[in-house]
Amino acid sequence: MPTLPSGEPSVTAQQSHQARDIAESFGVDAERYDRSRPRYPEAMVRAIRAASPGPDVLDVGIGTGIVARQFQAAGCTVLGVEPDGRMAEFARRAGIEVEVSTFETWDPAGRTFDAVVAGQAWHWVDPVAGAAKAAEALRPGGQLAVFWNAGQPPSELSAAFGELYRRLLPDSPFSRIPDPAAKPYGTMIDNAADGIRRSGAFGEPEEREFRWEQRYTRDEWLEFSATSGIATRLPKELLDEVLAGLGAIIDAAGGSFTAQYTAVLVTATRLAS
Numbered sequence: 001m002p003t004l005p006s007g008e009p010s011v012t013a014q015q016s017h018q019a020r021d022i023a024e025s026f027g028v029d030a031e032r033y034d035r036s037r038p039r040y041p042e043a044m045v046r047a048i049r050a051a052s053p054g055p056d057v058l059d060v061g062i063g064t065g066i067v068a069r070q071f072q073a074a075g076c077t078v079l080g081v082e083p084d085g086r087m088a089e090f091a092r093r094a095g096i097e098v099e100v101s102t103f104e105t106w107d108p109a110g111r112t113f114d115a116v117v118a119g120q121a122w123h124w125v126d127p128v129a130g131a132a133k134a135a136e137a138l139r140p141g142g143q144l145a146v147f148w149n150a151g152q153p154p155s156e157l158s159a160a161f162g163e164l165y166r167r168l169l170p171d172s173p174f175s176r177i178p179d180p181a182a183k184p185y186g187t188m189i190d191n192a193a194d195g196i197r198r199s200g201a202f203g204e205p206e207e208r209e210f211r212w213e214q215r216y217t218r219d220e221w222l223e224f225s226a227t228s229g230i231a232t233r234l235p236k237e238l239l240d241e242v243l244a245g246l247g248a249i250i251d252a253a254g255g256s257f258t259a260q261y262t263a264v265l266v267t268a269t270r271l272a273s
Helices: 026-036 042-051 066-073 085-093 127-137 155-168 186-199 218-225 236-252
Strands: 056-060 077-082 097-100 113-119 138-152 206-217 256-269
Touching: 026 085, 026 218, 042 066, 042 113, 042 138, 042 206, 042 256, 056 066, 056 127, 066 077, 066 113, 077 085, 085 097, 113 127, 127 138, 127 186, 138 186, 155 236, 186 256, 206 218, 218 236
Parallel strands: 056 077, 056 113, 077 097, 113 138
Antiparallel strands: 138 256, 206 256
16 A cells, blocks of 8 residues: 655665656745655654764755754754755755755765754665765764654555556556555665665664654645655646545545554764774
């Protein structure tokens, strides 16, 4: 059954960092993105903060500042790196400092941080070059923490959503029937961990999961669905048809539902040398 719209590209996870047109498409409606995208469990934010040697955080793919604001609320200072100038400008309006660049080409200019974090963004970064850049930006003992939200509507809605996507967007990842035994974002996690190991600058990567849930109204779900990396590049007429179909399914199910989420986290500690 399809998972929640997550911005996953229609290319393989191994190639996603090369899909710059998708990675830099989310700013088409930055306000809707910020309004509708889910936040992350506070327990996960606290765990990353507790494992870091200090409060200075670099947020890779900061987007509109969703992750940054959560770390600021936990007592951190945050600098963002973001390739999409529209998203960066939104985050700046919230008072967050952002530098516009892909992470692979970003210059730390001698600055170091206690944590490098990336929420729903690390698959847009080359996993080996990204890990090497993170190591360059981290103090010894600092934490690299990359994470994704994966979620699932109730099974009957998932089945209906999948059928709609198979009819309207047959080549979309949302039209595929996933393996129920597969772990959320499994390939992206594996790629991240492999890149960390290959950099030679970190201890062994560790994986954790944090489970939570969120209630969605019909309109909230449609707003969220419109922010995926697939939806942001659809012609308006086709996007409107997709959203109308999703809305009809939710209306028939009572107008709202609860989605079960898992936040999946990969962390690694910067070695001293």
